[in-house]
Amino acid sequence: MDYPQDDLKWFGEGFDGFPKKLPDDVVEYIIFIIDTKLSDIQIRERLQAFQRALNTLEKKFLKEYIWQRDSISLELVREEQRWLLRGRTNYGDSVADEWLIVYFLRELSKEFKDAWIRIYDSDGEFLLIEAANTLPKWLNPEVAENRVWINTHRLLIIPLAKEEEPGPLKQVQALRIIEDTPARPQHYPKVEREAFNRLNGYPAAIAENQHHATLPLPRKVAHILHISPSYIAPVVEAFYLRDPVSTRLLQAEQSKTPLAFPPEDFVDVSVRFTKVLYAQLLGQQWSPPAPWDAALESLIKSGKPSEKAEVGIKVAAGMQMLVSHSLYASRRPTREITLLLEDLETGDDALPTDVEISRWPKRDDDEGWLNIDFSEFEKELEGKGGKEEAFGDKNAQENLRKMVERFNSFLADNEAGIEGADGKPDPMDEDNDSDAAERAWDDPEDSESEQGEIDEGKTESKRTTHSSAKTGGEDAGEDSDDAEADAEFAEYEAAYAKFMTLSAAEKALLTDEARELALAQDAEKEEDEEIQKLTEMMEAELFSHGALNLNPKPARKFGQGLLGGDEKAKGKGKAKLEEIDAEGYGEGDDDDDEDDDDLLDEDYNLADNMLKAFKGQAGMAGPAGNMMKLMGVQFPQDKDDEVKGSGSSTGKGKGKM
Template identity: 70%
Template sequence: MDNIPKDDFKWFGEGFDGFPKKLPEDVVEYIVFIIDIKLSDVQIRERLQAFQRALITLEKKFLKDYIWQRDALKLELVREDGRWMLKGSTNYGDSVADEWLIVYLLRELSKEFKDAWIRIYDTDGEFLLIEGANALPKWLNPEVAEHRVWINMHRLLVIPLGKHGIPKPLKMEEALHIITETPAALHHLPKMEAEAFHRLKGYPTAIAENQHHATLPLPRKVAHILHLNPSYIAPIVEAFYLRDPISLRLIQPSKSKTTLIFPPEDFVEVSVRFTKVLYAQLLGQNWAAPGPWGIALSELVKKGPNKAEKSEIAIKLSAGLEMLLQHSLHSGKRPVREIKVLLEDLDSGDDTLPTDADIAGWPKREDDEAWLNIDFSEFEKELDGKGGTKPDAFGDKSAQENLKKMVERFNAFMNDEEAGIEGAGGLDPMDEDNDSDAGERKWDDPDDEDEDSDESNDDPPVQETEESDDDEDVEYADVEFNEYETALEKFMMLSPGEKAILTEDARALALAEEGDDDEDEEIRELSKAMEAELFSHDALNLDPNRGAGGKAIKKDIKGKGKGKAKMEDLVEEDEDDDDGDLLDDDYNLAENMLKSFKGQVGLAGPAGNLMGMMGVQFPNDADDEPKKEKTMDRTHAHFAQYQK
């Protein structure tokens, strides 16, 4: 468990405070605090309610006809951790423009409410810092950025590091305490702010430019629903865009055995308002309309061949509304409930479908679709950073500007000699793949050592100089110390998990070597005991001319050595005496082994064990002295036979 990366998550029994929270995909969350030490709790609540009313006013001014992709901006007054705040979240789906619209509205309100501190973040975290990545201070990385980025008085402010300058993430309470106690300590970085808010340059004009109007042939009932509430277009398009086999079956009466709510008939020409994202989603779908939808599409194309594309979009839109109402997956959505109420009114007679005269009085608008046009050759030039040469290569100028901005940032990063994959905050040393860059590390690369050794073989031989033993000892000591220091430094740079693994391996190896040492020591002690035993009985004395004390024994004229000799016949001879007779190794070995065996007094001993291992069994030595010479002779003969 030691090699598992550490994090701040606390398990049960360690102060567990809930599982880590993470926003779903395509969701932006925003929080508004009123921070003023002079205001009471009631006054703070009133200021937040005033903020809500100001937001409604701003929405009426700029968002009268705006269509949200999924969710609208909403701020709810809540109380958490003893504080009043405004809090909300919006699922913007595929429309990133919705997310930046929220940033624009809240930032505009921060000019009016100078005591309002606003935090906005999404699935990626502090996405405003991602936009301003080129101008971030080096210490401001994603690991420490949480709760440090705030909007106040139309400015983007960053909470700096603490007094000790140790990068670490902040908790919400810590951030609010810093803002309350030392609001002037927050950093305002104009360059970073300009990068972070560059997408807001076209606002509020960009709000209206995000809309697209198209005149389509729709069934009368579908036209009536969209006329009553144009914002229904978003869930309708999404239902078609995310259709599944169940949805396709439900819009075919022959398979579902149900009646269509919005049959593709009684078509009328009406103007429909989309967002650019919604219109592109319908236009880009390849769909073979089944059953009655395919028949209706063929009829529409026959009536107006030049409007085949608009007829396809109209059929997709009508089928999407049918899927939205028929599929139980969407039954809990608010637009579905509202549309069902409108249908009930039609069925009860409380409402009627519009006549042709009514529809003729509806405003019609057809917007240019040039924003969909892109010259891909010019697009490639923009990606290469060369810039396009055709002024009309991009129908959507804002998309072209965003593309240019992205390429400029990428090129700036690539041309920055100080930039690297570690980004602003740097990586842990162990995260770097620099095995071939031994010069930047504090340990040597084995590959480099091999290369150095190869290169040294090509060098001319160097004249060797004599060195004293003392110098060699000093040199070897330095080498051993340097190796130890290098190994220690290398070990200290490892992660805790790796250190634990190496420590366990070293401990196991030490125990194994200690066991080997114990076995070796036992063998050495046994060898010493056997050697002492053999020496005590002259078993290791291979010189037949020497006795138990290493004394030389005289031989008779026939050259036969006496088993016993008188003391006066013993003459000491020097070991280096070259005048002695040749040794009879076999006889001397047998005699010494017999003496050693005799010393065992019938018990187990080294001589008997050694000979037994060779298959030789000594005779019993129980006879008296006169019989010993015969026994010795029989033993000599037996030993000579064994040698043959």
């Protein structure tokens, strides 16, 4: 039985535990202090200083920041006789949280030059995914584990050694390499530039990720969000991931429990979201049950914008779900909100008055980043570009423009093959670094000059090929093939441009038709394969029984009679062949003799099979005898079945016919 390749060593093969895998939407980061001059206590003090520096950064940049789920946190632990900092953050649907962590750790690496930082998520070394187009050929996902580190604001990669087999490193091996040979980890400027491309807008991007909106909320909800604006994240998550139980908890009559946040006594307050949280609320289609539907209608009738009123109702319902559902009872925000409600009930705290609420700052941010001009979007897809910030936010537009540029550069590369169509292996999956000298960790700064020489060589090769094509001969055929390929590519470009001008509905229709056609072709192909397999099985079965063996090689001499085992029959057969030779046909070439031999063999095979079938009847009626009687042929009894003479043990007696 074949087991999945999950790097698991079974018992008896050096089992070292089950492979660990991070949950989805989780990023993990570890920090080591590597300095052979420091003692164990000094390393611990350096790690604690790293923690304090991180807290300083948080206070400086994250005063109003809202984490989607978990915030960045570092815990001082001791593993394998070494002190280190380890943290894990669930960033949910907000990828911006993950890159904020990368930004903080990279900035701290400038201050702590002896800190070596590794950060990865459920996809593995996601920094390399960002720089996939600039990676060296040997650096693929199968060997990248524990090779990517951040140190002194740089991205460093541990290359393969001269005699090292391609494969991932263990954490202990990577740390030993850094300690013993600190110059071995290489700095690849192009890889670093692509890997940290998303950090170009930081720290300004931290504030740009926030969105403020003034909403009508119940006074209790407004009071709690004013105390801690970060509660909006679990509130939105409770509403966004609601289930039938959550919806039932919104109705006091069905749940038999009074509402902690009834939809009444609404006040206008400014709520701070992240862009992801606000988009999640705004994009949800929801029909509120009673009494929430009546409250929404009342807000709209009072002159509140319908969109703002709907979002406010969703926030209030989300907070009710959060404190009522047992699924969220153990979470820290739920426990804290429950304590605040208890303070209100006991009188230790009071709800804010209208005068107090009027003093709270109100802010409404522009929601233009939610609007998408699909015509401009299609222009971006075509690589034509449009006006500045024509759709979505700036970062999304920049990412799309970068993706289109890479796609167009791939199409313009005449040397790039369609690996998925012709079955050619991906160069990333090819181990072409068998030469130990080429795999050595040389200075990467020379890579650009070497690449320039390679490019010049390619250009010269193209010129040579072009000049030889002009001379005609066999090269002319290759030139015609290139022209045909160029024509096919031009046809593809025209079809692609035409497709991009279609509307979204027409694109969806064509896509569905293409999918149905592909499925039909796959089904037809599977049916043809089944018929082919069945035909091969039937043919093998017939051959095993000799039914299709029309040309066997009998153990007899050429010219021997068909029915004879005696000398008379042999002579008769020989005479017939001599008569044929006398007429002039016997002097032909060997091929004619082989044809005659094949003809005699087929006759012999037919007669032999008929005799065996007749013998199998054992004197009884059967198909062979009946068939021959219809043709007027009467078979004698087989010589082997003649009745032996009485008292004769040698079998010389004659039986009756």
